[in-house]
Amino acid sequence: MGEILQYIPGNGLFHRLHPATKILFIIVVSIATILSSSIPLLVAYLLLILLLALAGHLLKPVLQQMLLVGLMSIVLYLVTILTVPRGTVIGSLVPGFIPFIGGSIPVTVEALIVGTVLTLRFAILITAFQLFVISTQPRDLVHTMERARIPADYTLMFIIALRFIPTLQIEGKRIHEAQLARGYHPGEG
Structure with a gap:
């Protein structure tokens, strides 16, 4: 699996869209999802969103990165059912x-419905943002944000955050590989 939230070069439908169009897409999807x-x-x-990823030849990377979203969605669903x-x-x-303690944690129909709605909202927002990030070069995003008169401090913070996430993942992999090379096996006492 590749790094999460890392630009993937390509020439698909979503790659060719202007970054401002992609930002507008994210805003529209976010508002429609929340409402x-x-x-x-x-x-x-x-x-x-998955069809757009397929049209842009980005379905495989999006689905590979959905594992983490899936795990977080399961946790969100369970917490919602409990609350x-x-x-x-x-x-x-x-x-x-x-x-x-038997029967002390009730599961209700309303909890299942609310959990499903929240989990779907979460998955939609994360997947749409992920599609946006992996199909937009950071320099194009910076230029678009500058043209939209977004303050340079906010643009810098956003771009640094996007660039830092894959770096953290790579460093985590290196540490894990180094531990395995030294004989450390997670889960063993």
């Missing part, structure tokens, strides 16, 4: 036959 609570509509938004206790109870997270 929608319809699960079928949110699924359609996610499929639309929305009101509604029609359909079961409990802890079976009722367990003494003292």
Whole structure:
């Protein structure tokens, strides 16, 4: 798997779009996603973004990087289920036959719906931003932000953050490989 949030050279549909158009796309997708609570509509938004990635020859890198998004989405879903206790109870997270704590964490229909909506929103926003970043050269993004009269400090912070994430990932891989070379095996006592 390649580095996350790293520009990938290409000549697909999304690569050829002007960075301002991509920024507008991100804004429209963000607003539409936040305003929608319809699960079928949110699924359609996610499929639309994946179709754009396919049209831009970026589907494989987007899906490779979706593993982390998937894990974070599962955690978000579980936390939402645990924190929305009101509604029609359909079961409990802890079976009722367990003494003292059995049946103490109810799972409700409303919690499942809210969890699904929040998880889809999260996946849509992250995937759209990821598609934007991997298809836009940082220098083009800087020029577009300067033309939009965004203060240089904000532009610099944004670009440094984008450039720093892949560097952190590469350093983490190097440390992991060095530990393995020295005989360290994670998970073993």
